[in-house]
Amino acid sequence: MNRLTYRKIVNRVMLTLTGVFTVFTVAVLFLILGYLVYNGGKSIDWNFLTKLPAPPGEAGGGMANAIVGSAMMIAFAAILGLPVGFLGGIYLAEFGGKSVAFAIRYMADLLNGVPSIVIGIFAWTVIVVPMKSFSALAGGFALSLMLIPIALRSTEQFLLNVPSSLREGALALGAPQWRVISSVVVPAASKGILTGMILGVARIAGETAPLLFTALNNQFWARSLDQPTASLPVIIYTHALAPYDDWHRQAWAAGLMLLGMVLATNIAARWILSRGITVQKG
Amino acid sequence: MSATAIGAGKPGKSKSLWSTLRGGDEVAHLITLVFAASVFLVTVFLVGELWLHSAPSRHKFGFGFLIGTDWDPVQGIFGALPYIYGTVLTSVIAMVIAVPLGVGAAIFLAELAPPGISNACTFLVELLAAVPSVIYGLLALFTLIPLLRSYGEPFLKQALGFLPLFQGPAFGVGYLAAGLILAIMTLPYIISISRESLMEVPRDQREAALALGATKWEATSQVVVPFARLGIFGSIFLALARALGETMAVTMVIGNDPSIHISLLAPGHTIAAVIANEFSEAGGALYQSALVEMGFVLFLITIVINALARILVIATSRKGTAQPA
Numbered sequence: 043m044n045r046l047t048y049r050k051i052v053n054r055v056m057l058t059l060t061g062v063f064t065v066f067t068v069a070v071l072f073l074i075l076g077y078l079v080y081n082g083g084k085s086i087d088w089n090f091l092t093k094l095p096a097p098p099g100e101a102g103g104g105m106a107n108a109i110v111g112s113a114m115m116i117a118f119a120a121i122l123g124l125p126v127g128f129l130g131g132i133y134l135a136e137f138g139g140k141s142v143a144f145a146i147r148y149m150a151d152l153l154n155g156v157p158s159i160v161i162g163i164f165a166w167t168v169i170v171v172p173m174k175s176f177s178a179l180a181g182g183f184a185l186s187l188m189l190i191p192i193a194l195r196s197t198e199q200f201l202l203n204v205p206s207s208l209r210e211g212a213l214a215l216g217a218p219q220w221r222v223i224s225s226v227v228v229p230a231a232s233k234g235i236l237t238g239m240i241l242g243v244a245r246i247a248g249e250t251a252p253l254l255f256t257a258l259n260n261q262f263w264a265r266s267l268d269q270p271t272a273s274l275p276v277i278i279y280t281h282a283l284a285p286y287d288d289w290h291r292q293a294w295a296a297g298l299m300l301l302g303m304v305l306a307t308n309i310a311a312r313w314i315l316s317r318g319i320t321v322q323k324g
Numbered sequence: 325m326s327a328t329a330i331g332a333g334k335p336g337k338s339k340s341l342w343s344t345l346r347g348g349d350e351v352a353h354l355i356t357l358v359f360a361a362s363v364f365l366v367t368v369f370l371v372g373e374l375w376l377h378s379a380p381s382r383h384k385f386g387f388g389f390l391i392g393t394d395w396d397p398v399q400g401i402f403g404a405l406p407y408i409y410g411t412v413l414t415s416v417i418a419m420v421i422a423v424p425l426g427v428g429a430a431i432f433l434a435e436l437a438p439p440g441i442s443n444a445c446t447f448l449v450e451l452l453a454a455v456p457s458v459i460y461g462l463l464a465l466f467t468l469i470p471l472l473r474s475y476g477e478p479f480l481k482q483a484l485g486f487l488p489l490f491q492g493p494a495f496g497v498g499y500l501a502a503g504l505i506l507a508i509m510t511l512p513y514i515i516s517i518s519r520e521s522l523m524e525v526p527r528d529q530r531e532a533a534l535a536l537g538a539t540k541w542e543a544t545s546q547v548v549v550p551f552a553r554l555g556i557f558g559s560i561f562l563a564l565a566r567a568l569g570e571t572m573a574v575t576m577v578i579g580n581d582p583s584i585h586i587s588l589l590a591p592g593h594t595i596a597a598v599i600a601n602e603f604s605e606a607g608g609a610l611y612q613s614a615l616v617e618m619g620f621v622l623f624l625i626t627i628v629i630n631a632l633a634r635i636l637v638i639a640t641s642r643k644g645t646a647q648p649a
Contacts (some may be wrong), residue, residue: 053539060432063425067511068445071452074463081466126359133356143360148634150363155562155630156370156623157569159596163603163619167373176604187366194363220352248456251571251596255604275458279572282462290466297462301455308454312447 075301082298085291095261095277101288105296107263108272111178114264115257115273116247118182119189124239126186127193131235134194135201136223147195154191161187162252170256178264178271181257185246192245196238200231237311244307248300250275274300371623378617380610389617395582395598397606402614404621406582410499410592411622414574415567417503417588418510423560425507426514427549430556433515434522435530435544446516453512461576464505469496469577472504477589492587497579500588505573510563517562521555521640522548555640561633565626571596595622 089104096103130150134143165184170176204227212222228235257271259280264271274296281293381389381402392403429449433442473496480500484490525548533543549556579591580601595618606612 049539049542053541056541056545057432057436060428060436063428064432064437064445066425067429067452067515068448070508070511071448071455074452074455074459077463077467078459126362129356130360130363133353133360137353137356138360142357146360146363149367151634152627152630153363153367155565155569155626155633156367157571157596157626159569159571159599160370160374160619160623160626163377163599163616164370164373166603167377167616168369171377190366191363194360219349221348223352244454248454248458250456250458251600254600258604275456275572278458278462279576282465283576293462297459301459304454304456305451308451312450 075305078294078298078301081291081294082296085295086299090292090295094263095272095292096288097261098284098289099286103292105272105274105277105292107260108274108277108296109299111257111260111264111271112247112273112275114267115178115182115185115253115271116243118178118267119185119246120239120243122182123186123189124193124242127190127242128197128235128239130190130194131197131201132223132228134198136219136227147198150191150194153187154195157251158188158249159251159254162254162256165252165256173268175268176256176258176270177268178257179267181253181271181273182267184252184256185249188246188249188252189242192242193239196242197235200234200238201227203234204230233314237315240307241311244304244311247307248275248304250279254279374616374620374623378613378620381613381617384610385614389614390621393584397602397608397611400608400610402610404595404618406584407593407595407598407618408621409584410502410578411568411594411596411625413499413588413592414502414506414578414594415564417499418506418567419560419564421504421507422510422514422563426511426559426563427518427556429511430515430518430522431544431549434519435540435548442519446519449512449515453516457509457570457572458576460505460509461573464501464573464577468504469501472496472501476500480589488586489588492585492589494589495579495591497577498589498591499578499585501577501579502574502592502594503588505577506567506570509570509573510567513563513566514559517559517637518552518556521552521559521637524555524640525551552640554636558633558636558640561629561636565629565633568629569596569622569626571600575600595619 089102091104091109092106093102093104094107095105130146134147138146161184165180165187169180169183173180208226208230209222212226213219217225253273253276257273257276259276260270260272278293278296278300281289281296284290385392385402389402389404390408391405392401393405394401394403395406396402433445437445473494477490477494477496477500480490481494529547529551530543533547534540538546574594575597578594578597580593580597581591582593582598585592599615599619599622603612603615606615
């Protein structure tokens with residue numbers, strides 16, 4: 043075979059292959075979505091949203107306590123984690139010297155890469171062990187630790203996108219730096235920062251591993267924050283592995299609900315971002 | 325006299341304090357620094373707690389813990405090797421599948437696809453990264469496992485059964501299933517970071533190769549990909565770290581058998597899976613500390629791989645800006 047034809051054939055084959063790989067990857071997303079909607083759609087009803095889980099083996103019941111439990115822990119994690127990430131991000135973008143900021147940035151990335159199950163062990167040692175009880179507190183704490191590096195890095199990123207001419211303009215008017223940051227830089231980046239935070243919360247909403255032995259699970263309502271608490275991801279896990287068909291059905295429904303919320307949040311956030319986070323007038 | 329001195333001194337003093345704080349800037353600096361430094365504190369505290377709570381197990385087993393193959397909570401004997409083996413093996417399977425797929429797709433998105441399609445696909449790939457791992461586990465449990473059990477694994481045994489890697493009964497659950505699901509989960513990381521590093525390759529690199537008569541594929545594989553190799557390696561290490569630490573999806577499909585098998589079709593166990601399965605029910609200080617030590621081992625493995633990955637990614641972005649060529 044002619045050398046040139048051979049090279050052209052290789053070219054064609056390899057380029058087509060890369061396209062096939064892309065199609066395969068994207069197809070996986072649609073398969074996941076389609077299968078979840080097909081299986082879960084049948085099971086989401088009023089009972090699912092308002093009732094407590096049925097005893098093992100019995101049909102019926104719902105996941106009201108898990109939905110509320112998840113919402114509680116996510117809210118707790120957001121209240122604890124977002125301010126830390128936000129203020130830390132301001133430090134990195136506005137105050138940080140080269141080496142200190144680099145070290146903190148690097149550490150945040152490492153913390154972000156710590157397996158979530160290890161975060162769970164940490165929350166267990168510092169909250170569950172001293173309190174001698176699994177609790178929503180410990181679960182929320184574990185989730186907040188995962189949220190901090192995400193919020194920190196995204197806040198920093200969006201602050202750095204603010205053109206320095208804005209800062210210089212405000213400084214030239216005689217404003218001290220904290221005024222510049224609080225009245226000019228942060229408002230200019232507020233849309234991006236908020237979107238980043240929402241994406242971070244969506245990311246921790248689906249975390250299961252850090253909740254397994256911090257919040258544990260609960261068949262009933264948790265009456266306060268210091269009690270074991272059910273959550274959607276954990277209940278998907280336990281229901282999926284249980285030998286009851288009706289629990290499988292509910293696991294699908296819970297999966298659809300969780301994925302629906304996570305994807306909807308992601309799509310909305312990315313849509314807002316794509317419409318440009320160009321600097322607004324402060 | 326003294327009264328006026330005090331009266332005059334007070335505002336003067338507070339004014340000088342105010343001015344040393346430069347109108348509040350130092351306060352703001354300090355407050356934000358404290359919050360930023362909390363990342364440091366948390367990480368140090370985390371290492372300390374893991375070290376402290378793994379003490380009973382570390383003292384009893386020493387380094388033998390890492391090479392012990394028995395896991396017997398009743399007798400109080402704990403060895404981590406089958407779990408370490410399972411963790412590494414499943415991640416290797418995942419990388420063998422995900423690296424060619426991911427880098428290939430990244431090449432397509434960065435080099436070939438029109439910008440509109442490329443952006444749309446990247447958006448979808450990033451959504452794939454947002455899917456919670458328990459959902460992957462749920463899907464794998466009810467779709468991938470039955471498919472593997474009735475079609476995939478019998479086929480592999482027939483085609484490659486002469487290799488020790490593909491022998492034994494087909495359970496569905498096992499190293500192969502876990503590796504497959506990890507491959508799918510890590511693909512988005514490889515694709516999106518590799519794509520970015522490929523897109524940072526200067527245009528004239530491509531054009532020079534094409535001008536020399538290279539085909540599009542030759543220009544890509546011999547010029548563009550080598551130029552972006554650090555970023556691509558970075559993405560692979562990042563994906564590897566995710567795979568090693570991934571818990572839920574693996575726990576649901578690994579089969580929970582704490583022994584070492586050569587065959588990929590056999591059920592196994594991983595570090596993350598054993599912690600997820602046994603931690604909340606572990607009775608006794610030794611049992612718990614053995615599980616904490618497992619977590620510590622997992623932490624060390626992933627932190628080293630992550631650190632490497634970040635260095636590589638940082639190195640590429642520096643290189644991209646430093647070399648105008």
